[in-house]
Amino acid sequence: MLVEPERTPYDLRFRFLRFPVRVHPLFWVGSALMGASTLELGLHYMLIWIAVVFVSMLVHELGHALAFRLFGTDSEIVLYIFGGLAIPWSQVSGRGRRIIVSLAGPFAGFVLCGIVYATHKATGWGDLANGLLVWYLYISLIFVNLYWGILNLFPVFPLDGGQVSREVCGKFWGPRGKRISLKISIGVAAFLVVYALFCVIDARSRGEMLSFLPWWFPRGSLWTAILFGILGVQSYQLLKQEDWTERHWDDRVPWER
Ligand SMILES: [Zn+2]
Incomplete structure (x- = not known):
């Protein structure tokens, strides 16, 4: 089961929308491993990949955290190897509410995917003509938020x-x-x-x-x-x-x- 990883002196800590966020050092290792094949294209691609994973996982956990807040409890967001956690201060009662909290993570990713797609359709920012790096950024944002969201719903x-x-x-x-x-x-x-x-x-x-x-x-x-x-x-x-x-x-x- 996913349990809260231990605190380390190398944790990156900040606040986002008043939620405390902690990024465990293994998060960077896991993201780099998953994007190992991008190194063939160059270090720039690997950095874009890691940034995309970071933003996407943060948005996913924010979905859970906002749903927790809606039901009266705040939470701490932890990004860890191959995944993240939103750890609430107190448990949410009611099956319906807990289901909404669980669905809110993938849903937040789908919303981000929709925004990326809509802005690209409106302005064409993700076109290959704008450079291979920009195109790669666009494709990975869509891929990670859409397919990881679906994978999470099994x-x-x-x-x-x-x-x-x-x-x-x-x-x-x-x-x-x-x-x-x-x-x-x-x-x-x-x-x-x-x-x-x-x-x-x-x-x-x-x-x-x-x-x-x-x-x-x-x-x-x-x-x-x-x-x-x-x-x-x-x-x-x-x-x-x-x-x-x-x-x-x-x-x-x-x-x-
Ligand atoms: Zn989740």
Whole structure:
């Protein structure tokens, strides 16, 4: 599960819209790793990539933070390796509210994507004619905010979609809901790993098997396979833990244990 990373002397700290923001040093490492292929084009591209990841993750977490604020609690934003967190000062009660908080992150990214697209359509700032660097900035802003938002909505723990799935399952199946949502999480993660690996193999054989899919349909990469592989295993472990707690339910009062 995503837990708050420890504080380090190398944290970058600032306030944005009155929210305290902390950027863990591993955030920069993770962003550079994800954009490692841009180094072939030049250091400028890598720097643009890292800036895009920074802005996009900040906007995503701001979505959660603003929703928390709407429901009466402020939060601290932490950017960490391969992801971020908005940690509220107090928990939000009510399934509907918690679902809105979870959806607000990807939604904020979609809004940013829409703004980038609309300003480009109106002024043409992202045209290739304005230079390769500007065009790369435009494309990565669209890509990161659109596809990462979609990826986050899959009902896999601990992604935002996984949180929504847990709330929805809890509403329909009560205490059994958590276990059902973990099973959904394992199933979806396994499916995405298979799909991503299939895409990788297909790309090696000139992409003939998946050519029926439209060009904009997200293709999986080795990164996607690794990510969902790890998340699937995590969900499996959480499910085993749930089973264990259920079988070893201890009724004794604490001092008798
Ligand atoms: Zn999120």
